[in-house]
Amino acid sequence: MSIKENLEAVRREIPEGCTLIAVSKTQPAAKIMEAYDGGQRVFGENRAQELARKSRELPGDIEWHMIGHLQTNKVKVIAPFVTLIHSIDSVRLLEEVNRQAARHDRTIACLLQVHIAEEQTKYGFLSEEIPALIADLNWGEFSNVQVKGLMGMATFTDDEQQVRREFQGLRALFDKVSKGPLPPQVVMQELSMGMSGDYKIAIEEGSTMVRIGTAIFGERQQT
Numbered sequence: 001m002s003i004k005e006n007l008e009a010v011r012r013e014i015p016e017g018c019t020l021i022a023v024s025k026t027q028p029a030a031k032i033m034e035a036y037d038g039g040q041r042v043f044g045e046n047r048a049q050e051l052a053r054k055s056r057e058l059p060g061d062i063e064w065h066m067i068g069h070l071q072t073n074k075v076k077v078i079a080p081f082v083t084l085i086h087s088i089d090s091v092r093l094l095e096e097v098n099r100q101a102a103r104h105d106r107t108i109a110c111l112l113q114v115h116i117a118e119e120q121t122k123y124g125f126l127s128e129e130i131p132a133l134i135a136d137l138n139w140g141e142f143s144n145v146q147v148k149g150l151m152g153m154a155t156f157t158d159d160e161q162q163v164r165r166e167f168q169g170l171r172a173l174f175d176k177v178s179k180g181p182l183p184p185q186v187v188m189q190e191l192s193m194g195m196s197g198d199y200k201i202a203i204e205e206g207s208t209m210v211r212i213g214t215a216i217f218g219e220r221q222q223t
């Protein structure tokens with residue numbers, strides 16, 4: 001199947017109100033343009049330099065999302081243009097995003113990444129840390145960021161029940177935080193969860209943004 005056909009097939013599974021992020025990491029510009037010609041305008045990447053390069057080379061009406069672990073020293077590379085950073089996993093990173101956003105006179109939209117998987121390797125805050133973070137941070141100093149919700153990655157496993165439980169846990173946290181009180185820099189609008197292997201479950205559990213790579217572009221080249 002072509003990229004356009006894959007895109008169509010994925011879109012049929014995604015309800016209105018859920019945003020499809022086409023994850024184009026490692027994919028060459030020609031493949032991204034196939035998806036673009038299929039109407040896709042929102043793309044996600046996990047490396048700052050690659051994201052910056054592609055944003056320069058590809059059409060200006062693309063929305064670029066940062067979905068992978070972001071080192072603080074790389075924030076400046078994407079700060080001028082990035083639409084949404086899904087992967088805020090430390091206060092230090094949020095501070096740097098705020099600082100770089102201010103330099104460009106922008107407000108950068110962010111999601112707080114929550115560690116919901118069993119694997120040790122996945123980044124993110126612990127669920128338990130999130131309410132205190134939102135309650136206690138000195139939000140007055142974060143006037144150039146807008147936290148729009150939460151992001152999480154489920155364990156890479158065939159056990160659907162486990163994946164579902166992890167998404168349900170993130171959804172429950174989202175609902176709890178949504179009840180507030182919330183500072184003006186925080187709104188709970190977006191729940192970014194679901195990848196090629198588990199996005200149908202994520203949608204059933206309330207995802208508003210799915211990040212899908214291989215189901216659209218096929219297997220990635222090793223880098």
Ligand SMILES: *Cc1c(COP(=O)(O)O)cnc(C)c1O
Nearest residue numbers: 023046067195196211212213214
């Ligand atoms: C690569 C990646 C995805 C997409 O993974 P696929 O399995 O190819 O759909 C989604 N989210 C993050 C954070 C990623 O790094």
